[in-house]
Amino acid sequence: MDLTHFNEQGRARMVDVSDKEITSRIAVARTTVTMAPDTLSRIKAGTIGKGDVLAVAQVAGIMAAKNTSNWIPMCHPLPLTGVNLAFADNGTDELYIEGTVKTTGKTGVEMEALTAVSAAALTVYDMCKALQKDMVIGPTLLTEKSGGKNGDYKR
Numbered sequence: 001m002d003l004t005h006f007n008e009q010g011r012a013r014m015v016d017v018s019d020k021e022i023t024s025r026i027a028v029a030r031t032t033v034t035m036a037p038d039t040l041s042r043i044k045a046g047t048i049g050k051g052d053v054l055a056v057a058q059v060a061g062i063m064a065a066k067n068t069s070n071w072i073p074m075c076h077p078l079p080l081t082g083v084n085l086a087f088a089d090n091g092t093d094e095l096y097i098e099g100t101v102k103t104t105g106k107t108g109v110e111m112e113a114l115t116a117v118s119a120a121a122l123t124v125y126d127m128c129k130a131l132q133k134d135m136v137i138g139p140t141l142l143t144e145k146s147g148g149k150n151g152d153y154k155r
Helices: 037-045 053-064 109-130
Strands: 023-034 080-089 094-105 141-146
Touching: 023 109, 037 094, 037 109, 053 080, 053 094, 053 109, 080 109, 094 109, 109 141
Parallel strands: none
Antiparallel strands: 023 094, 023 141, 080 094
């Protein structure tokens, strides 16, 4: 297997996608924030002192997806055609964050989806840390992707 992110000298490089086909690409990632039941109840009730936690986390996730290439050195800057984050919970102590990212391009959006849910989870932590410092983020994982020469993936 060729290591595509190394040049002839064995140094890191951004992969050249010039000759790849433009296809529709979608990636979905998910993470969990585990917290005390009271913290989750207060998030859902909108009584966290810093404001609407889920609204701010949603915007943070979207902004992070759009800026992934600024965070991850070998990621290509991509024109995203859609970013959506959804929140759910288990009713007691887990908040689930799912991010879907879309583009039409020459490379996939897996990193953008993973970055989106990670930033959203970090925002939840930031907004709730005065109430609880021992929240746990993760696992964070890619749940599916479609498009590109490597085909579809579903966890």
